Amino acid sequence: MFTILPIKGYIDQIDGFNCDGISAGLKPSGDKDLGFIYSSTPCDVQAIFTENKFQAAPLKHFLQYEENFKTNFVLINSKNANAMTGKKGIEDINTIFKALPFELLNPIMSSTGVIGNPIPIQKIVDGAKTFDLKANSGENLSKAIMTTDAYSKTCMYEVKLENGSSFKIGAVAKGAGMINPNLATMLCFICTDANVPSEDMKEALKINSETTFNAISVDGDTSTNDTVMLLANKKSNAYEKEAFIEALRLVMHDMAMLMVSDGEGAKKAVAFEVINAVSKAEAQIAAKALSNSLLVKTALFGEDPNFGRIASTIGASRITCSEETLVISYNDIVVYNKGEICFDDIQEAKASKVLKEDKFKVVCDIGLGDYKFTAYGCDLGYKYVEINADYRT
Numbered sequence: 568m569f570t571i572l573p574i575k576g577y578i579d580q581i582d583g584f585n586c587d588g589i590s591a592g593l594k595p596s597g598d599k600d601l602g603f604i605y606s607s608t609p610c611d612v613q614a615i616f617t618e619n620k621f622q623a624a625p626l627k628h629f630l631q632y633e634e635n636f637k638t639n640f641v642l643i644n645s646k647n648a649n650a651m652t653g654k655k656g657i658e659d660i661n662t663i664f665k666a667l668p669f670e671l672l673n674p675i676m677s678s679t680g681v682i683g684n685p686i687p688i689q690k691i692v693d694g695a696k697t698f699d700l701k702a703n704s705g706e707n708l709s710k711a712i713m714t715t716d717a718y719s720k721t722c723m724y725e726v727k728l729e730n731g732s733s734f735k736i737g738a739v740a741k742g743a744g745m746i747n748p749n750l751a752t753m754l755c756f757i758c759t760d761a762n763v764p765s766e767d768m769k770e771a772l773k774i775n776s777e778t779t780f781n782a783i784s785v786d787g788d789t790s791t792n793d794t795v796m797l798l799a800n801k802k803s804n805a806y807e808k809e810a811f812i813e814a815l816r817l818v819m820h821d822m823a824m825l826m827v828s829d830g831e832g833a834k835k836a837v838a839f840e841v842i843n844a845v846s847k848a849e850a851q852i853a854a855k856a857l858s859n860s861l862l863v864k865t866a867l868f869g870e871d872p873n874f875g876r877i878a879s880t881i882g883a884s885r886i887t888c889s890e891e892t893l894v895i896s897y898n899d900i901v902v903y904n905k906g907e908i909c910f911d912d913i914q915e916a917k918a919s920k921v922l923k924e925d926k927f928k929v930v931c932d933i934g935l936g937d938y939k940f941t942a943y944g945c946d947l948g949y950k951y952v953e954i955n956a957d958y959r960t
Contacts, residue, residue: 569810570727571817577705577721578737578758583607583802586739587702588711591694593646593680593687600645601694602711604756609637609672610798613768615776617793624649624656624686625676625792631657635765638673641756641796643712644691645741646680650791659686666692669700679714679741679754679792705739712741712754722821726761726814732805734761738818742826755780755795755822760803763811768797771812779819783827783943784858795819827943828926835867835946838928841881842939849886850940853931856884858944868946872918874902874910881931892934897921905934 579586588602616626642663649656660676663686667674678686709719723737742753763771772795780795797815828836839857844850857863860880866873874895881888895903897918902910910918921927 568729569807569813571810571814572725572727574723574725574735576723576737577709578604578723578739578756579703579705580723581735581737581758582760583800584758584760584798585700585702586708587698587704588707588709589694589697591644592690593644598713599707599711601691602643602708603695603698603700604641604643604708604758604798605700606639606758606798606800608800608802609639610800611763611765611768612636612638612675612796612798613765613772614794614796615772617791619791619793621651621791623678623682623792624652624660625678626794628657628660629675632673636673638675638798640669640671640674641677641798642674642691642695643677643708643754643756644680644686645678645712645714647678647684647686648680648682648790648792649676649678649686650682652683652685656686659688662688663691663695667695669698675796677754677756677792677794677796679712682791709739709741712739714741716741720822720825722818722825724814724817726805726807726810728805728807728810732803734759734803734805734811736761736811736814736818738822740822740826742822753780753793753822753826755819757795757797757815757818759797759799759811760801760805761799761811762801762804762806763799765799767808767811768799771815772797774812775816775819778941779816779823782855782858782941783823784855824943827945834925835922836926837867837944837946838926839942839944840928840930840939841941842930842932843936844933844938844940845887845936847938847940849936850933850938851942853881853884853886853888853933854940854942856880857929857931858942861947864944864947867922870919870922872897872902872915872922874918877929877931878903881933886933887935888933889935892932894930894932894934896930896932898927898930
């Protein structure tokens with residue numbers, strides 16, 4: 568048995584981890600744009616990355632290390648993705664780390680921002696030289712890694728085990744646009760003092776990514792820098808596999824939901840539940856099709872409970888389905904029931920009321936099997952276009 572309790576605070580509350588964020592002049596606004604995570608003892612590290620074929624230089628740099636390497640330092644910058652920068656992008660990362668006056672073990676860099684610009688080496692070096700590796704400001708770090716985010720994204724949990732021992736796990740993340748399944752477009756750094764084996768870290772990340780980061784969509788785009796990184800310094804000496812997997816799931820789910828709720832310009836976070844499909848794969852296909860559909864997203868923005876867009880998207884996904892078995896509901900308001908249109912004035916008014924809420928679910932019962940999957944999405948409106956039309960400026 569174990570107990571998992573949410574706690575207030577940032578990752579610097581986890582024993583052995585320090586972090587901070589500063590302004591290095593990368594953002595013209597003068598806002599914070601450079602941060603770090605430091606561990607007083609070497610950490611095991613595991614990560615999953617974007618499936619975009621054009622992976623950014625920081626990802627390539629990470630993958631040059633031997634498998635199951637340890638690290639004590641992660642450097643994170645916003646405003647510049649260091650993507651599509653070729654071999655020089657990797658060389659620039661090495662140049663930055665060589666210039667820093669710290670004892671670094673297999674240092675890691677992570678970047679987010681505009682694709683296709685050389686990284687500003689000197690600004691990053693000059694800024695990083697001012698770091699106090701004993702700093703404890705998770706709040707500053709959370710702000711430093713933001714791009715178009717409306718708010719910072721963090722969470723913390725304490726896990727108490729039956730034998731009386733305990734460990735902590737928490738995360739800091741950014742992500743608001745270019746969010747799509749196959750790893751949402753974002754950066755997420757998860758820290759723990761659990762005494763978790765490296766192989767269990769890898770397994771837990773893989774298990775939990777399917778229903779969290781790989782189940783959300785803002786705009787259907789997948790970027791070049793997507794990263795979920797798990798760092799474990801093992802200082803608590805406490806560990807129980809089942810408890811760790813569940814705690815990690817909660818952390819990853821929290822971060823994924825914060826991202827989809829913060830979709831650029833979004834006002835609504837929506838769960839698309841596909842149930843009773845003929846296979847898990849088909850449930851996933853349909854749910855993700857709904858979370859990605861521009862027609863569905865714009866209907867949500869207009870608060871229009873047009874079930875025709877839902878049905879059309881399911882059919883277009885080409886899963887096994889039938890008009891005679893399909894049931895579509897907004898929360899518990901049924902609008903289509905196995906060939907019967909329930910969309911009269913009364914039901915439409917009830918469904919419209921659901922769509923005015925900030926959070927709700929669209930339930931699609933395929934009626935042909937026993938498998939289910941939930942994908943998460945948001946509405947898409949004018950603000951998204953405004954943000955992305957002038958993103959570089």
